[in-house]
Amino acid sequence: MSFLEYAPAPESQAILNLRSEYGLFIDGEFREGHGTPFASISPATEKHIATISTADAADVDAAVAAARRAYDRTWSRMSGADRGKYLFRIARLVQERSRELAVAESLDNGKPIKESRDVDVPLVAAWFFYYAGWADKLDHAGLGANPASLGVAAQVIPWNFPLLMLAWKIAPALAAGNTVVLKPAETTSLTALLFAEIVQQADLPPGVVNIITGAGATGVALVGHDDVNAVAFTGSTPVGRAIAKSVAGTNKKVTLELGGKAANIVFDDAPIDQAIEGIVNGIFFNQGHVCCAGSRLLVQESIHGEVVDRLKARLSTLRLGDPLDKNTDIGAINSSAQLDRIRALSDIGEAEGAERWTAECTIPENGFWFAPTIFTNVSTSHRIAQEEVFGPVLSVLTFRTPAEAIAKANNTPFGLSAGIWSDKGSRILAVADKLRAGVIWANTFNRFDPASPFGGYKESGYGREGGRHGIASYLTSGTPARPAVAAAVTKPKTVTKGATK
Amino acid sequence: MTRLAVPKTYKLYIGGAFPRSESGRTYEIVSAKGAFLANASKASRKDARDAVVAARAAVGGWSGATAYNRAQVLYRVAEILEGRRAQFVAEIVDAEGVSSAVATAQVDTAIDRWVWYAGWADKYAQVAGNANPVAGPYFNISVPEPTGVVAIIAPQDSSLLGLVSAVAPALVSGNTVVVVASETLPLSAISLSEVLATSDVPKGVVNVLTGSPAEIAPWLASHQDVNALDLVGAGALDWVDLQIAAADTLKRVLTPENGPDAAAPSLGRITAFVETKTVWHTKGLI
Secondary structure (H helix, E strand, C coil), X not given: CCCCCCCCCECCCCCCCCCCEECEEECCEEECCCCCCEXXXXXXXXXXXXXXXXXXXXXXXXXXXXXXXXXXXXHCCCCHHHHHHHHHHHHHHHHHCXXXXXXXXXXXXXXXXXXXXXXXXXXXXXXXXXXXXXXXXXXXXXXXXXXXXXXXXXXXXXXXXXXXXXXXXXXXXXXXXXXXXXECCCCCCHHHHHHHHHHXXXXXXXXXXXXXXXXXXXXXXXXXXXXXXXXXXXXXXXXXXXXXXXXXXXXXXXXXXXXXXXXXXXXXXXXXHHHHHHHHHHHHHHHHCCCCCCCEEEEEHHHHHHHHHHHHHHHCCCCECCCCECCCCECCCCCHHHHHXXXXXXXXXXXXXXEEEEXXXXXXXXXXXXXXXXXXXXXXXCHHHHXXXXXXXXXXXXXXXXXXXXXXXXXXXXXCEEEEECCCHHHHHHHHXXXXXXXXXXXXXXXXXXXXXXXCCHHHEECCECHHHHHHCCEECCCCCCCXXXXXXXXXXXXXXXXXX | CCCCCCCCCCCCEECCECCCCCCCCEEEEECCCCCEEEEEECCCHHHHHHHHHHHHHHHHHHHHCCHHHHHHHHHHHHHHHXXXXXXXXXXXXXXXXXXXXXXXHHHHHHHHHHHHHHHHCCCHHHHHCEECCCCCCEEEEEEEEECCEEEEECCCCCCCHHXXXXXXXXXXXXXXXXXXXXXXXXXHHHXXXXXXXXXXXXXXXEXXXXXXXXXXXXXXXXXXXXXXXXXCCCCCCCHHHHHHHHHCCCCEEECCECCCCCCCCCHHHHHCCEEEEEEEEECCCC
């Protein structure tokens, strides 16, 4: 028995009390949707978890109407202090039910329990706790005195951090005085529906939070609804683009959190042990299903061999398997569609001449899996260096000078995040200045905090979530809006796909 | 005996030079009473592209200048404008058909607006950025940075003030600008270009196109190397189409404003075209 062979240590599912069917959460109650229900499966076993309602256009109407009523009659009139107290309640309820939420998240999403338990769910609670405190301090959010809420926020979130993305969206929106209609991704609706129960336990006024489930069409109907004042979307750049087009000519305030192709730059003076761990965390955290993943490793040429050798050695110790096992490092790929995309892009990487290395590990019979993979000899024009793979696939490139590293790092239409590894503080500051990315990690990677603004440059979207900037996304300055020019024509809606980030 | 006047040839302002339109096209500018004032260059798609190239080339230097330096350069524009008040007043009286007092008020307001925005250059980052108290051993700070190249459709009913109100705030953070001037009132825009060319504004930081906004705007809205689009003066155009075109590259977009308060001075016009960069610096354990 090698040191990697442990006895299975699965987290018990007994803590879950799931229903076999879930409806839509509208106006404080669950009700059946009018669309065709769909099954949510575990990506690790392909076993059925629950049947979930699909919201059609009429259901979207009902949800938006409920949110509007709650906004007009209750939430926009409530004191900030009271709004804050509701959010504090939610934060505490999330903490109390944290193990249950973590198990449900790992079951439904496929991510390792150690990540849902130690990262996702604690951050969810932290997000509500942080924004709860903002609710009665909006005068200090940077928009002048008496900033106004926007109204009803339409929020569409991806499948990679289902509950965490919900928290990123709902907490600041409610703190600022908006009501919300949120649509989780089709493959990961479960924890949003458990959150609806928490909303009930917190006794939040009906209609303040509405959660509707379904695929892309539901999201299109929600984002395009005439009575929506704000749109917040996290997902792929193509869908973000379509949303930006669909809201053109309206007064909807939009936040878009889209794709990325982050450069993780390792200089030859980097603290190498920490850098190896950071590279692994940067791209193999959450199976690489991370918009800000460090998917392009830029290594200074002189240490390329050492870094690649040590990475391979480290990856060979990662354990792939049951997401609910406490010793699992790499869980399941979220869906067969995503697995197909990862396979396709990896095959293209090989076909274009990059050298492929895959960690040896046993792939379970059922479910969707992809072993950690590294490509070396990658050039900037390769598709695996340009396109978001959104999986556990790392492209390794080299550089000689800081200027070359900066040029290569910025050579992408994306601009979400970047990493810098060096022992030299002045170099870190200078390089950070030159990188065109919204979040930069120096000698660390993939850190998230409710106090820290997150969001991209260029085609990674606009607006910020987190921190003071995140609350400002859901507010408008207290002075009357400038005289806008009415759009002459109503444009056809062009959104065609759901969140697939 | 009266002296025969020397009329000015109005050209474009691209990359610090004053070229004619590559298309060779001009169009007649007439006074409010219909009298011929000048032939203005009618910029083409190629001119717009050249302007974007010049603007992109200028981003590094302008955004890399210290905020104190940008403030002084912008303030110097106001100084030079002040010295040429009479020229602008006469131009506006001719073009807009307003009284000298009204034209003077427009010029003075425009000068004062440059001064106001100049003062923001080394302060806005302190207002728009902040340190973030994250739960861990990190020094975490969010700072605003210019988004890059900003294309502007200037207010169409104003010779100078509308143009200044849209251009100055975009420059404060270090963006460079391609601006399409008022179609019917473009002469002051070219005179302002002469002010910019003889102040300390580096070449390419401001590029001024005259001609048809309806013709030029779509090329700027869809241009891959333009980061943001200010449609403040595009109210009469099919601006929703421009906003849709801009979405292909996810440009930051400001929508049209009408009336005398269009592009009113605000911090928001500066922060509309900045990006927030958040850097996590690891603290050592000691």
